[in-house]
Amino acid sequence: MRRTEIIMDNRKEQGLTAEKLMRLFIEKWYICLISVVVTMLAGMYFFVINAPATYTAYTTIYVTDETEEKNVGAAQESTALTVNEKLAKDYAIIARSNRVLNTVKANMPNLDLPQSAIGVKAYPDSRILEVSVTGKDPVLMAEAANEITEVLIKEVSEIISKNNIQIIDLASVPQQPNVINPKICLIASFLVGLILGVLIILCVEIFDTRIKGPEDFKEHFNEPVLGVIPKYDGK
Secondary structure, eight states: OOHHHHHHHHHHHHOOOHHHHHHHHHHTHHHHHHHHHHHHHHHHIIIIISOOOOEEEEEEEEEOOTTOOSSOOHHHHHHHHHHHHHHHHHHHHHHTSHHHHHHHHHHOTTOOOOGGGEEEEEOTTSOEEEEEEEESOHHHHHHHHHHHHHHHHHHHHHHTOOOOEEEEEOOOOOOSOOOOOHHHHHHHHHHHHHHHHHHHHHHHHHHOOOOOSHHHHHHHHOOOOOOOOOOOOOO
16 A cells, blocks of 8 residues: 555544644644635725626605505504505515516616616515615616616506505615625635635645654554654755
């Protein structure tokens, strides 16, 4: 059996104890440091400095139940609110459906909008529904948000036979691009770099089959050391 195979088999049998791991990380701490620094710099560059600017336009709509009476008691009002909350959640799903998206794209041929760019938020304990659209063109995003809202109202009236959506605010053209929080980017990059550094150290230790000294020889071959050849520096 080759020396490399013997060492690998011995390492599998012995495993890495907590003491070995601690000593290993102390000896090779610089690998983790380099990995963290490189990952954090790359993360800041690609996700903060060089990230393409995106804009988000919002519309706000109000959902009511046609059967809701104007003068109701507290219990009835609570029930009506619960019903409208459920309707708002249903409408949120419809707003992101292919049926709505395909109609919007047919009405706006110049719009290239993936489904993931559409956000719909139903506020808890509320009848308010917020539709958001995110993309690179602020003017187009505002137009798309308004178009989605208009199409949603028409589709709801056809699917559920209800006409109970009122537009509160149409989308205006966003003036400022979305900003990625640099703290979140730094924390995420730090964690990724740290994990990557630990994996590199473990891989190097597992696959490095070199004999670095007498103790290494004893550990892997369980044989006594007969002698050690000292280093010769040529002087």
